[in-house]
Amino acid sequence: GNSVTQMEGPVTLSEEAFLTINCTYTATGYPSLFWYVQYPGEGLQLLLKATKADDKGSNKGFEATYRKETTSFHLEKGSVQVSDSAVYFCALSDYSNSGYALNFGKGTSLLVTP
Amino acid sequence: DTGVSQDPRHKITKRGQNVTFRCDPISEHNRLYWYRQTLGQGPEFLTYFQNEAQLEKSRLLSDRFSAERPKGSFSTLEIQRTEQGDSAMYLCASSSVGGGANSPLHFGNGTRLTVT
Numbered sequence: 566g567n568s569v570t571q572m573e574g575p576v577t578l579s580e581e582a583f584l585t586i587n588c589t590y591t592a593t594g595y596p597s598l599f600w601y602v603q604y605p606g607e608g609l610q611l612l613l614k615a616t617k618a619d620d621k622g623s624n625k626g627f628e629a630t631y632r633k634e635t636t637s638f639h640l641e642k643g644s645v646q647v648s649d650s651a652v653y654f655c656a657l658s659d660y661s662n663s664g665y666a667l668n669f670g671k672g673t674s675l676l677v678t679p
Numbered sequence: 680d681t682g683v684s685q686d687p688r689h690k691i692t693k694r695g696q697n698v699t700f701r702c703d704p705i706s707e708h709n710r711l712y713w714y715r716q717t718l719g720q721g722p723e724f725l726t727y728f729q730n731e732a733q734l735e736k737s738r739l740l741s742d743r744f745s746a747e748r749p750k751g752s753f754s755t756l757e758i759q760r761t762e763q764g765d766s767a768m769y770l771c772a773s774s775s776v777g778g779g780a781n782s783p784l785h786f787g788n789g790t791r792l793t794v795t
């Protein structure tokens with residue numbers, strides 16, 4: 566079945582540091598890949614997505630590249646801010662998921678300190 | 680686009696009581712999903728509707744759980760005879776049919792259930 570594995574947190578970084586959160590996946594077919602973010606007290610928000618191999622999703626300075634050869638979709642940001650403190654979830658969807666529902670990883674908590 | 684709204688935000692109930700949550704999806708979205716999220720875990724799929732039809736239920740959805748979407752608009756999730764293990768955040772999401780796996784799910788802020 567489909568599954569997502571992401572690095573465990575919490576991750577603590579100083580402001581302006583480089584961020585990488587690793588995500589790998591197992592899928593039946595050719596999934597679409599997503600990163601969602603959950604800020605404290607808020608719901609899940611789509612951060613970025615990629616729908617085929619070698620696509621790069623980007624938003625708010627975050628990037629992730631769909632790597633089929635390594636079944637990975639690592640999230641990166643060159644310079645994090647305190648406001649990026651949140652929980653980040655990697656997710657996938659493909660035709661074998663009911664109604665294209667998402668399979669989520671366990672989430673990685675990021676804390677950025679001034 | 681007013682987003683997905685869920686009500687209530689928080690619910691505290693005693694073990695054995697029944698609870699019902701409501702979700703209002705984005706108006707033009709015909710797919711609606713329920714997820715459960717426990718502390719330190721990612722959201723887990725419970726069930727989904729396309730219009731008013733409930734098309735899939737996870738094995739996580741015991742017979743104490745029932746979901747409806749009577750007119751293909753809002754949905755309710757009822758838990759009967761609640762147990763402490765039901766304590767979790769219940770998330771609702773919606774999406775449109777047309778884009779398949781490319782249509783992202785839009786989530787509400789969730790209903791946090793605490794069973795005492």
